[in-house]
Amino acid sequence: MSTNNNKLTTNWGAPVGDNQNSMTAGSRGPTLIQDVHLLEKLAHFNRERVPERVVHAKGAGAHGYFEVTNDLSQYTKANFLSEVGKRTPMFIRFSTVAGELGSSDTVRDPRGFAVKFYTEEGNYDIVGNNTPVFFIRDAIKFPDFIHTQKRHPQTHLKNPNAVWDFWSLSPESLHQVTILMSDRGIPASLRTMNGYGSHTFKWVNEKGEGVWVKYHFKTEQGVQNLDANVAAQLAGENPDYHTEELFHAIENGNFPSWKLSVQIMPLEDANTYKWDPFDVTKVWSQKDYPLIELGRMVLDRNPENYFAEVEQATFSPGTFVPGIEASPDKMLQGRLFAYNDAHRYRVGANHQALPINRPVNEVNNNQRDGQMRFDKNGGSSSIYYEPNSLGGATESPADNVTPFEVSGEAGTHAYSHDDHYTQAGDLYRLMSKEERARLVATIAGAMAPVESDEIKLRQISHFYKADPEYGEGIAKALNLQVPVQS
Template sequence: MTDPHSNGNGTKTPPTTTNAGIPVASDNESLTAGAQGPILLHDHYLVEKLAQFNRERVPERVVHAKGGGAFGELEITHDISRYTKADFLQPGKKTEVLARFSTVAGEQGSPDTWRDPRGFALKFYTEQGNHDLVGNNTPVFFIKDPSKFPDFIRSQKRRPDSGLRDNHQQWDYWTLRPESAHQVTWLLGDRGIPKTWRHQDGFGSHTYQFVNAEGNRSWVKFHFKTDQGIEFLTQAEADVLAGSDPDHHRADLFHAIEDGAFPSWTVKVQILPEEDAEGYRFNPFDLTKVWSQKDYPLIEVGKLTLNRNPENFHAQIEQASFEPSNLVPGIGASPDKVLLSRIFSYADAHRYRIGSNYAQLPVNRPKSPVHSYSYKDGASQILWNDPEVPVYAPNSYGGPAADPSRADNDEGAWQFDGRAVRAGYIQHAEDSDWAQPGTLVREVLDDAARDRLVSNIVGHVSNGVREPVLSRVYEYWTNVDAGLGRRVREGVEAAHGQTVDTTALDSAAVSSTTASV
């Protein structure tokens, strides 16, 4: 792969600096306490990047701006109490839920049917407070370290000069980040454009931690399997709808619920015992990887049903805030670096976008009692404590006090060493950026799906991608699968009216370890 610090003519680019002009140590890894420890707050460059990135757009969301949603219910039909003490996941429990679906890169007015991952965000109004699960319709993502996130999103958005989206800059970024290959394979495949939001699966994507009543821990991934069946749009169908019905997905969900055709998803989890994590063949906290369902089968939990449309789109959908920091007792974070950064970043984005008192808005307000010293001043304050309640802690007047017996005392802690390092993830036996996307292409997709994948890639790459990025595109897909790389090159060069010589392409193929997904 081309050196990302080279400008292509043999000279080096200037060093990255902070906004104060201070050189930074890494564009790739955040500062953590050990390779699998938590993100350190004094990584000022990461905080600067994320905090400034969160403030780039007014007033729509920086990402996931175009979307829609509905209310419904989660019903737990199976017993997973041996894994978690979370009250809303106990057998027979029913919990009100808000779901929001979205595209990632598009703006408010963008078509629903652009090729893009779909956000799959859920807010559960539990008796222990709000629990949010902020995922996508794919089980993986483009990056594995949060320091790359602002750069990734900017590469997918509009150019600053023309105001146009640019396939060339997308591929420039992707081909310089091999870890993106798994998600890009999903994106350019059939599931890159779902027929409707009802006809897609959802994933928590990140690894979380379950804690049971005895304090025993395990790692968990959430899956939401659509009961309507997986259906998708071809690129041609999506292009027509983008012009004729740009709100196709939003309208479909609203009218389906209005007509009583309530969409539902079967909720399942994968459980990885805590002691298995260190020796598992892939790093289980890497967001670009999946856990094999052969190794850790899906366990059924319950049913998610959407049965109520919003009464006011702005108040209940546009002002809804979802944040991975909302974790109720029994569910915790993990060494997933992207998840750890989102615990800071999402709440910070909400404070900027909808105000410091965003949690007081009705759609974001928990159904459980709130006893908070944060209810004081700030923009859009709509709730306040009784004047007799002190605004500070500790106090002598009966104000609220922390109760360790009602919370996870160690807040989902895990073992790690205390060194501050920029080491990336600990490598496991079968970790590779190319293995899982290669397996997806060869073993999961059928011939027809592979043909559509090639067609989608060729169509996307043929639209403005030029050298030297074009050669890296061929190398990228050859590393995923040699046959796929050959077909992509043949298709692009045929589209450009060129003769294809695949000899060099064959010799450039990089072998990778085959992984079961």
Template sequence: MSNKKVFSTSEGCPVSEPFATQRIGQDGPLLLQDFSLIDSLAHFDRERIPERVVHAKGSGAYGYFEVTDDISDMCSAAFLNQVGKKTKTFVRFSTVGGEKGSADTARDPRGFAVKFYTEEGNYDLVMNNTPVFFIRDPSKFPHFIHTQKRNPETNLKDPDMFWDYLTSNQEAIHQVCILFSDRGTPYGYRFMHGYSGHTYKWTNAKGEWRYVQIHFKCDQGIKTFNNEQAGDLAGSDPDFAQHDLFNAIKKGDNPSWTVYVQSMTQEEAAKLPFSVFDLTKVWPQSQFPLRRFGKFVLNENPQNYFAEVEQAAFSPSHTVPGIEASADPVLQSRLFSYPDTHRHRLGVNYNQIPVNCPFAARSAYAPHIRDGAMQVNGNLGSAPNYLATNVPVEVRSDVKLQAHQEVWTGPAFAKHWKVVGPIDFQQATDLYAKVMSKQPGQQKALAHNVAVHASGAKRDIQDRVIDMFTKVHPNLGADIKKEIYQLDPRDSDKNVQLFNKNGKVSACPFHSKL
């Protein structure tokens, strides 16, 4: 028998002429009975799924995580319980604000989501390449993301929206300084760090727990583009990061990261000058040093982008015993929001898609998770659809609840985590004055990158931008002001022009690359 594939319909019926259509006579109308044609067109009409509302543009790869140092005194998760133990992983890197067809070199944070296929179920670590974020109040997230996307009237990127939001919510300043440094335009995905950003909780086998943050330090070293290089590549090679990652792995140049943890006790957290749950702050490494515990390597490309990268679904709520969420309010919101968007985008049974399947948890049994669209794994056959008394099921008594840990009391009230003063600018000031001063050209690059982008905003918003960065450092504010006023984009024919929401022509040379 021949090993050749037989061209067929989706139901397996052989088709004699792939491009023929049934019709009346030589040139008459088509027939509805032509299943081969209807099958093809109907599927074509439905082959796109909803685009991710954030992190739409991305790349993925498989690899493994290896435990390099004993961490059992801090965490009881099974995949961390032995030095040398390896766990299969899948990673999806991404930009944040752009659409699926946007440029890889956009000035934007980068998503760094890792799925660990552990024997206790899938564990997702949903990170970014920056250690902080723009918000600490989750209610602001939809507002913030909308300002990074398109003006509802013009359908264009709008620097007025962008800077109006940021200058009105200045707790974002630390992240903005990182974003507008050259770290905001990394050289692909292989040359950037990954940070949990959020505070999590690790518990050891004794029930002792600590707050933690995770760091993936790039073994290839940090490599970035400057503003103009990133802009040029956005036009000439918009998929740069995709082919850079794919080709490197294909030729065996496998990227890797060394994995560290920072930790603190609840008592230490109480003494911080800021909340341990504040996503806009970093933990000083001088006070809370990094502790190495693992190695992360990427060594296998996906075989099919749609099946394995586009359908990959990550959530910080996908966790394992020994690792828990903290009371970080943005993290708490993501625990709901991520699975909610997966059920919308991929369907209620998204965890049955092979890339999302907890295949390593072979003894897992959830009899109540049944039915729903695209139920394809047998639906547990004839087993009861509830936890029946006549089915032998093990309940692990070593998986502890949090009742013995944090205790929360008090009335319910609405809290807005407002900017409280200099503490919200201190880390941005340290970044500019103590870190960037040791990196030749980076202080000037920050001022230049902000000025180029903000030059497209209205003058009153530009003045608010200058004022905000002056609070970081007077020199930074002065450099930004000087360059903004020199650019005077309203009179420049070198910039890409667009209409702002007042109908007046403004400009932003990189408005399409953010």
């Protein structure tokens, strides 16, 4: 006999004790594979759509090259970054996040910024966005967040009630919401927006010494954005506007380019910095960790076939090369599993053997068979296991991930820093008076359809805590009063 006590449960009916924080080794992690609720939640989420991508379904791509312009080999042993002037072929896929494959390019949405470097040591992917932060900071919340961005199960319409209810109950989203609703929420073109790795990663040099690093791609065309009214008009007249604009720019020899710079933080600073450096809802101050130029990315060739190259391209933030490793960022830790799992479902177990994803160096492992295996599948070799004593492929301890310390008790842990307002408020105050007015009007317009005043007031409190003027402006536009702050 079942009882309805309104407890959140797993698919096998067990109650969920913590749905906000994944299970980690100590408060900083890394994430534990024994968190079966996290794994099942992410794995199920990856299989909710057939066959287009669950997120980032609508995209455009191009080939190009990356050229090193500054020697940072004292920080990383990654071969493709080893010398000034070294060029590495690469492919990039730009995308909107929430919309379906046939949605408009000019909607207000973050843009995916996924880069695949075909290095001599294997492929390296930077899978980021055109914003330096994200809405959430733990992967266990990702399926819930994206559900709010998708369609209502009965009406099949977008659901602003769900969007703002989730955001108002997840104050860590405030920084990214402010960026999304600002002028930067609708780029004028894919060529005129920046890109970011967003997460913190670890670089390791030949001596085994490490640093924390963040990636910044700065457009050399200059940042340009679309007026919301123009974007709405384009959405109706030419929903493929960004895709078309990028294709013709490259076809006409107007090759877009980005300067790639990094912020570098000594490992020990992670324990004392004013923000948790692994919290993807926060940025590192460039006054504390200035941008250091690394190289330049140029796009100079369009795909020959959209499906074969853009649609079948697969990226994962866990696609590393020696000298680049993961950080304890909880959102990143979940993505290390989720992305390739999504590709295995959507494209197949052999997705990395497709021409667009295949590395330029030889793949030498014992993975065999699977759907659509189209190469020699290891041929007649009888050495399809490791360890072996017959001259087959063996592990190389020199390429192992550098050791790192973990501490604390295994369990679900929240981030220790809960100031979600300072950086969002700082961003608001950096805007001009006109930009702030447009931001307030955009947010008020997006919140107006929300049926519950309780949700509106809860969210207004977050804006007010970031900056009183910010909250008061939105409250006034919605004919509400800012709630009394506790």
